[in-house]
Amino acid sequence: MLTRAHATDERLAADPAAGSPAGPGVLVEGITKRYGARTALDDVSIDVPAGSVLALLGPNGAGKTTLVRVLTTLIRPDRGRAIVAGHDVVARPGEVRRSIGPVGQHAAVDEYLTGRENLTLVARLLRFDRTETRGRVGAALETFGLADVADAPTATYSGGLRRRLDLAVTLLADPAVLFLDEPTTGLDPASRHGLWELVDQLAADGTTVLLTTQYLEEADRLADTVAVIDHGRLIATGTPDDLRARLGGDTVHIRLADPADLPRATGALAELGATTAAERDLSGIGVRSPDGAALLPTALRLLDGHGVSVTAAEVRRPSLDDVFLALTGERATPATDGQQPTPGPAPSTGRWAHHHHTRSNP
Amino acid sequence: MTALTSPRTSPRATRRGDGARDALLLAWRNYQHHVRVPSLIVFSTITPLIFLLLFRYVLGGSVTIPGVEYVDYLVPGVVVQAIAFGATQTGVGLALDVDRGITDRFRSLPIARSAVLTGRALTDTGRNLLVAAVVLGAGFVIGFRPDANAAAVLAAVGVAVAFGYAFSWVAAYIGVTVRHAESVHDAGFVWVVPLTFASSALVSVDTMPAGVRWFAEINPITSVADATRALMLGNPAGGPLLRSAAWIATLLILFVPLAVRAYQRR
Numbered sequence: 001m002l003t004r005a006h007a008t009d010e011r012l013a014a015d016p017a018a019g020s021p022a023g024p025g026v027l028v029e030g031i032t033k034r035y036g037a038r039t040a041l042d043d044v045s046i047d048v049p050a051g052s053v054l055a056l057l058g059p060n061g062a063g064k065t066t067l068v069r070v071l072t073t074l075i076r077p078d079r080g081r082a083i084v085a086g087h088d089v090v091a092r093p094g095e096v097r098r099s100i101g102p103v104g105q106h107a108a109v110d111e112y113l114t115g116r117e118n119l120t121l122v123a124r125l126l127r128f129d130r131t132e133t134r135g136r137v138g139a140a141l142e143t144f145g146l147a148d149v150a151d152a153p154t155a156t157y158s159g160g161l162r163r164r165l166d167l168a169v170t171l172l173a174d175p176a177v178l179f180l181d182e183p184t185t186g187l188d189p190a191s192r193h194g195l196w197e198l199v200d201q202l203a204a205d206g207t208t209v210l211l212t213t214q215y216l217e218e219a220d221r222l223a224d225t226v227a228v229i230d231h232g233r234l235i236a237t238g239t240p241d242d243l244r245a246r247l248g249g250d251t252v253h254i255r256l257a258d259p260a261d262l263p264r265a266t267g268a269l270a271e272l273g274a275t276t277a278a279e280r281d282l283s284g285i286g287v288r289s290p291d292g293a294a295l296l297p298t299a300l301r302l303l304d305g306h307g308v309s310v311t312a313a314e315v316r317r318p319s320l321d322d323v324f325l326a327l328t329g330e331r332a333t334p335a336t337d338g339q340q341p342t343p344g345p346a347p348s349t350g351r352w353a354h355h356h357h358t359r360s361n362p
Numbered sequence: 363m364t365a366l367t368s369p370r371t372s373p374r375a376t377r378r379g380d381g382a383r384d385a386l387l388l389a390w391r392n393y394q395h396h397v398r399v400p401s402l403i404v405f406s407t408i409t410p411l412i413f414l415l416l417f418r419y420v421l422g423g424s425v426t427i428p429g430v431e432y433v434d435y436l437v438p439g440v441v442v443q444a445i446a447f448g449a450t451q452t453g454v455g456l457a458l459d460v461d462r463g464i465t466d467r468f469r470s471l472p473i474a475r476s477a478v479l480t481g482r483a484l485t486d487t488g489r490n491l492l493v494a495a496v497v498l499g500a501g502f503v504i505g506f507r508p509d510a511n512a513a514a515v516l517a518a519v520g521v522a523v524a525f526g527y528a529f530s531w532v533a534a535y536i537g538v539t540v541r542h543a544e545s546v547h548d549a550g551f552v553w554v555v556p557l558t559f560a561s562s563a564l565v566s567v568d569t570m571p572a573g574v575r576w577f578a579e580i581n582p583i584t585s586v587a588d589a590t591r592a593l594m595l596g597n598p599a600g601g602p603l604l605r606s607a608a609w610i611a612t613l614l615i616l617f618v619p620l621a622v623r624a625y626q627r628r
Binding site for chain 1: 467
């Protein structure tokens with residue numbers, strides 16, 4: 001795998017927390033997990049340096065949740081080794097549990113208890129004394145905007161509130177490593193952005209974050225490193241830009257007022273040095289670029305200079321489906337392995353649709 | 363954002379006594395469910411009351427047990443039966459927690475491995491105590507007159523409730539093994555019904571056919587029902603008390619580790 005080469009040694013040098021052999025990050029080496037004949041995880045290796053954010057990207061049933069469950073000591077791997085916050089998940093699960101904060105796909109809060117009681121119960125189970133518990137619970141309620149509903153039963157909370165409480169409960173322990181399993185699935189856009197900001201802040205505070213997602217946009221927005229997983233195998237690892245570069249980047253679509261201008265437009269855009277192609281219906285032209293948004297103004301200026309009239313333009317970024325298509329040659333069709341089907345949270349597009357960033361003609 | 367920027371302090375290491383403390387915290391949490399969803403208590407109380415009335419007024423007329431008024435025979439038996447049924451709720455409660463997803467939270471916390479199960483068994487034991495009191499109270503209303511003093515009646519309830527705690531661990535094992543909450547409910551019902559009926563809880567084992575009688579005589583419910591009844595009626599209770607203690611110890615020794623291991627593994 002891509003990351004195995006720079007495993008422990010480099011980590012030691014880069015890790016400011018001296019004394020703990022693998023630091024407070026996550027190191028996964030050759031993890032395999034089978035359920036009967038089905039291989040849920042196949043020789044997966046990942047390195048998440050301390051304080052960084054890794055997004056595990058893949059469709060339903062790819063093995064994302066299984067990996068998170070291995071790393072949070074909920075299931076044992078059949079083969080391989082995983083070090084979380086400096087502790088082996090199989091040999092020292094107790095130590096791992098003391099350093100991690102797992103947030104599952106479904107809010108793990110008690111619906112009969114109030115928000116405050118949920119927080120208090122877990123703070124007490126974390127062995128904080130009464131004074132410390134009161135302080136932390138109060139601060140958490142404020143931080144997560146739950147003060148107004150603190151004394152209402154959780155059953156009355158909206159999905160977004162419940163997630164927030166779930167996260168607040170998890171963060172009570174100040175975990176060194178935070179696991180977020182599809183944290184924004186089913187959230188409305190405002191809650192989603194709120195959660196993204198929170199992850200940014202936690203990462204800035206030095207928390208290592210491993211999150212799973214089905215959305216390239218989310219991985220792009222949050223992660224230092226994206227690991228693409230499919231059918232239990234890690235098929236690519238890299239920065240979001242690396243991955244996009246492998247796909248040939250964005251496509252800028254420019255619609256022409258008059259299809260007869262097509263040859264002239266192609267000639268004008270040749271100056272960009274980018275790959276161009278006429279749209280199939282000859283209504284316009286497509287330009288490939290690693291950074292479509294940056295290319296767009298230049299392209300429009302060039303066309304204007306050649307007297308070509310443009311009616312619309314848009315930058316299309318590659319979707320998860322494009323990533324899978326490029327990496328595996330298969331469409332990322334959601335598999336069914338018992339995971340819950342999830343409603344698409346993207347504000348305006350379906351789960352497998354392209355993310356459009358439409359700009360009007362200046 | 364104070365909570366996010368506060369210094370990172372790991373929760374302190376485990377100390378002796380934490381297991382009991384964790385279990386009590388979790389029992390408090392389960393207890394809140396009973397306070398907030400009173401139907402949990404209402405139904406676990408109504409069922410034994412229906413049994414009490416059915417056997418006293420519908421079937422009881424044709425039951426003759428030598429040397430004792432049937433109502434005096436029946437009430438201690440219904441107490442034990444109600445407690446056995448109450449204990450099966452331990453399995454249902456654990457399975458429901460898995461369904462609701464909160465189990466993953468508890469399992470990823472640095473708490474004693476047995477705390478979630480012990481907490482649930484303690485909650486159900488507390489509810490059993492309440493149910494026993496209600497059944498006894500109703501028993502007095504329908505003519506139950508124990509010959510023993512209050513201390514002996516309390517001791518009798520103590521034996522039955524202690525057995526219920528051990529039984530909760532059997533139910534816990536079923537709950538974490540079967541998992542699906544509705545199946546767990548049925549799985550509890552399926553073995554507790556024959557166990558409480560083919561015993562001395564409601565009728566004397568003397569009239570049962572040989573095979574059933576053999577089963578009834580080794581049945582732990584018989585030992586506990588005999589001990590509870592003997593204590594309440596002021597009869598010699600030594601033999602059944604010893605057998606009850608042996609059963610309680612055996613069930614705990616077998617099922618506590620089994621249930622904890624199954625819970626940890628799933």
